[in-house]
Amino acid sequence: MPDILHQLYQGLVKHLVGWLSEECGAAKIDAHSVRGLLDFLYLTQYPCHSSKTLELLQEMLDVFHDNKDIFIDLGIQNNFNLPKLHTTRHYPLMITIFGTMDNYNTKYTEQLHIDLAKDAYHADKSQG
Numbered sequence: 001m002p003d004i005l006h007q008l009y010q011g012l013v014k015h016l017v018g019w020l021s022e023e024c025g026a027a028k029i030d031a032h033s034v035r036g037l038l039d040f041l042y043l044t045q046y047p048c049h050s051s052k053t054l055e056l057l058q059e060m061l062d063v064f065h066d067n068k069d070i071f072i073d074l075g076i077q078n079n080f081n082l083p084k085l086h087t088t089r090h091y092p093l094m095i096t097i098f099g100t101m102d103n104y105n106t107k108y109t110e111q112l113h114i115d116l117a118k119d120a121y122h123a124d125k126s127q128g
Contacts, residue, residue, distance in 0.1 A: 011084035012037060019076045033070055036063030044091060044101045054092045061088055 016037055039060040046053055071077040095101065 011082075012088070013041065015077075015082065015085075019071050033064050033067035036060050036065075036067060040064060040088065044095075047100055049095055049100060054095060057095075058092050061091075 016034065020034070037060075040057060043053060043057045043060060049057075068080060072079070091101075
């Protein structure tokens with residue numbers, strides 16, 4: 001399951017900031033696409049969802065998709081074939097099935113990976 005830090009902040013917002021930084025001042029960016037993606041991001045973080053918030057989540061994602069071509073028109077982006085962006089289409093369903101995004105957390109598996117890597121490193125170093 002995706003988590004907010006890796007999926008949205010380091011994935012999508014990183015791209016959005018890059019696109020805006022590249023073109024800032026050269027042309028007016030359509031605020032709808034930016035607002036749609038950022039509102040989507042904020043809505044995903046709600047600790048509790050209703051059918052209305054899930055509907056808003058989908059609406060904000062649709063706002064982004066309906067207006068994202070401005071980035072192509074301005075030459076900032078060639079396409080939107082981004083796996084993390086594609087995955088956002090599934091968020092309302094994933095939240096309905098698995099619960100809110102605060103339940104999607106890789107912290108524990110990342111810590112296990114770090115611990116196992118350190119253990120392997122120390123075991124190898126002590127043998128040498």
